[in-house]
Amino acid sequence: MSKSIAIVGGGPGGLTLARVLRLHGVDAVVYEREPSRAARGQGGMLDLHVDSGQRALREAGLEAEFHAIARREGQDMRLLDHTGALLLQEDTPDDAPLARPEVDRADLRDVLLDSLPEDAVVWGRAFRNATPRPEGGHTLHFADGSTAVCDLLVGADGANSRVRPLVTDARPFHYGVNYVEMAIPDIDRAHPELATVVGRGTYWVMGPGQSLSAQRNGDGRVRLYLGFHTPADWFATCGVPFDDPARARPALAELFAGWAPDVTALIRACDDTVIQRPLTMLPVGLTWPATPGVTLIGDAAHLMPPVGEGVNMAMLDALELALALAADPGDPAAAVARHEKEMFERTAPVAEMCLRITEMMTAPDGAQAMLRFFTGR
Template structure:
């Protein structure tokens, strides 16, 4: 049985590692021209019972622990006035329950366990055509094709594989992010580095938020959250195509917040990325479709609350185990995987929605504090 995986993110690569480990024929088709084509984004926190579990099953626990950042578990929570509500500093001997890892480092760990022919670079998937004898013919933007018995869409929020199983599309859920960043913060802005600490930093206020995340290369990624409609980027008046003016305008939107907040914004470089956030309906299902299935955001895109990559990697593990357990009947294996995946991810997605709703509330900082203290997300 030949398995084609569209998308070389953490979910797709984890699936390839697990299938190859069990001697199955799996190839990843990735649209990027090479593994070094672009930066891989910020940090990921991998949970011990999901993302880390998949890596353990793939025999990659030691490689992961070598690049995991224990201190990335640190967190600071403030309200918009600058009042420090929570500070958690991770002891040196603390368990690695949710350590941070650079996306690039995680990708290197996964690629390092795969032979070169397991990933085909520069293949932007366009569509697939069912074959009379079963399986699909895959068509790519460069005119090339490939044939497979099982097609797995691991191609994220804007999945081109998803339409083979459902007509449902992601929708905007009232949150827009602007990503900016400070390079080499310990050298360039040591005062702000001390404010942020070693891990994650959140400031929440009415209708807006700021979060900052240290990366292993010394860069701090800053995310400005605005609880606004889908067209906000076009109507807010911020000149996003002019980084210097955009920084000034974004800082002005946080006028009246703690001085550290506007200082962080003004210290950022010229990288300004707009990110309208979308999600799929909670509890989305579809009838099992011969020869195709989905994992990760392609299957259950949810608000960003630390679960997306972990669910994708757990999807990869559960699908691989199902296929390995029943190689003679992949259709039955996929059906079992999808049933379990639907049941497992629906409550996780609902929780992510609830976290987002709480963060958007006028008293979001206090309510998130209670959540961190173990009191749940209730009103």
């Protein structure tokens, strides 16, 4: 394929797309807004599923690298209600298959970056907009004043995609859930008693209108996600001084007064990481008419509630788009149109499932609803 491909966004989806295209002899350039691969932390853990995220890595020739970073024990889970009653405990045997192992986001990104030549990713290019070219394709405009041209533009730039307006007017909407992300570094040394509480994987406590999940990372850090079933303006109206972590921690712990003591102990043990995350999603079943020279993958195309499917769908989107383009080098527009149709059909039921799970989690009996979900009762 002689046509040039530009990928906006250097997350798992964009990097997987670039990697698989290059395996098939198709060059692509990834434009990433961060100034370097080490510019910031990449967040917590991801569980990669056999038939989606893991499949993408296998077909990208990175299965051995995946096994080197996968944490089998990260599949462990403990589900409790807000009184501290243990409802479900799943411990992963040492010889268990890697059905949904956890990987650090940073480790996954490093694996994908290391599989690409250095010139495949252009750092420090914050995409602003694109204008159609008379001869086809687009001119890309970046925040630093630079430009680039391409025949096919792929938006892999996440929830707040700047590429998305080229194909649809749809925008993410808040669906009544807000998260606060916190962290306990080096929990085994600093708080061994809490390390025992959390275990090796995910510790999940659910109560009326709120939840806490604690997830162990490969570097010994535990990330906490406090969930609040509240409107979009909650961060501004709740009275928690988010700009002052030393005061925010006790204020957040107070919101869990009356819950099991381990919950408030975990919150008080956190460091100064206090990140506000209002949760949004795109309409389930979003589609758009085929648009010459541009397409979307991942959260840019089908942002879902975060219940473990987003990164898997993004990497599968990337794999299937790359294979479609490689199979039809003479007609990339037709390849993109076929891929989009298949992506719409594949991801709509997944997004619907994610929304149903979120509705269960936010129900008055959320803990029991999730117990029934996990046990099939």
